[in-house]
Structure formats: C-alpha cells, structure tokens
Amino acid sequence: MITEQGRVLELLLSGQFVCTTIDEDAFRYLQSSANRELVEQQLNVLNRHLSSAADGEVYFCSYSSIGEAERKVLATHFNDVSSHLLPLIEWLLLVQEAMGTDVPLTQGALIRLQEVQTVVEDTPAYAEQLGKISRYSMFGSKANELDSQLKLIFKRLVELGYLVRPNMDKQIYCATGKIDYLFDVLKFVDETENLSLSERAEDSISQPSLL
Numbered sequence: 001m002i003t004e005q006g007r008v009l010e011l012l013l014s015g016q017f018v019c020t021t022i023d024e025d026a027f028r029y030l031q032s033s034a035n036r037e038l039v040e041q042q043l044n045v046l047n048r049h050l051s052s053a054a055d056g057e058v059y060f061c062s063y064s065s066i067g068e069a070e071r072k073v074l075a076t077h078f079n080d081v082s083s084h085l086l087p088l089i090e091w092l093l094l095v096q097e098a099m100g101t102d103v104p105l106t107q108g109a110l111i112r113l114q115e116v117q118t119v120v121e122d123t124p125a126y127a128e129q130l131g132k133i134s135r136y137s138m139f140g141s142k143a144n145e146l147d148s149q150l151k152l153i154f155k156r157l158v159e160l161g162y163l164v165r166p167n168m169d170k171q172i173y174c175a176t177g178k179i180d181y182l183f184d185v186l187k188f189v190d191e192t193e194n195l196s197l198s199e200r201a202e203d204s205i206s207q208p209s210l211l
Helices: 004-013 024-030 033-045 068-098 113-122 124-134 146-159 177-193 197-205
Strands: 048-053 058-063 110-112 172-175
Touching: 004 024, 004 033, 004 048, 004 058, 024 033, 033 048, 048 177, 058 177, 068 113, 068 124, 068 177, 110 113, 113 124, 113 146, 124 146, 146 172
Parallel strands: none
Antiparallel strands: 048 058, 110 172
C-alpha cells in the first residue's frame, strides 16, 4: 500500500496543484515542515523542487536546475500558460460580473452554472462576451447556443484543473488553488513582459455595450 508521502509525491509529479479543494489530506500533509522536507528530498533526486504560490495556499513541483531539456519543457509550458491568460482572465471577470461580486474568484469559491447562465441569458452584452470567450483556441467552441458554450467552458476548466465538480449530479463548481496560482503568474507576466493583460481583459469586459 502506498504511503501518504508517496501519494503526495505522485500528485505533485503528475502536475497537480495541491490545495484544500483538490486534496485536503495532501494539502494538510504538506502543511507540516517536516513532511515538506521529506517530500523535498525525494523531489530533489528527480531534479524537482517543492514550490508554493498564493501565500502557501497551493503547492506544486518545479525544476531544481534547468538544462536544455528542461528549458524546452518550460518553454512549451510557458507558451501554453501565456496563451491561456487572456481568455481565463476575461472569463473570470465575466463570472465575477455575472455573480454580482467585487471579490475575485479564489480557491474554494462556488460557482453555480445555472445562476451564471441565467444572468448571461438576460444580458445580451454578457452573452456576446461569452461567445467571444468560447471561441478562443483554449476552448474552441463552434456552438452558437449559449448553453453549449457555457458548458464547454466549464468542462474545459475542469480538465485544466482550475475548477472541480464535487457532485456530478449538480452543476456546481468549485475554484481550485490553480486559479490563485494563475493570478501569481499574471502578475509575473505583466511585470516582466509589460503585457498589461489584466487591463486588457477589463477593457474587454467593460466595453460600452456591456454597460
């Protein structure tokens, strides 16, 4: 039988972002400094390092040292993440607007698909924005129906680890720590690349047609 340390190592090496939403037991295990040291030692053997984001609310593994092979993997990963940033931020802002809250989505936040759908259906500008978001290559929707667009977006976000669906019988989703990690990445990209992605996304959401 695999130990808890082994299970946590498998999660990290599979690319999971460990938080209370994804796996509360694994997250609690990593809250212990002694356990983190044990995991770190094992990861170091594989040229990995235990990293955290969002003030320690999410753990993941990264490379300890970067050679040519690691650089290629990181370049591919960074390109993927960069191409996802704008559609993700536009989606997050749209959901925030639809839910009528000033608080950004963070780990543990519940999103009821039906509630979002009702607001979007009643607001033509939101529906237009949703259609635009769904057609980004990240989601690749070809559907014209709002219901299909919305369900595809949520399904894709679950596949990418930004959301989980605790009960498959209900259309209720929970944000994971990967969303908090996303905001850390967004801040890094904005500061180092001067892309101002958050401002561009806000501009897209706040066009006159949305008011």
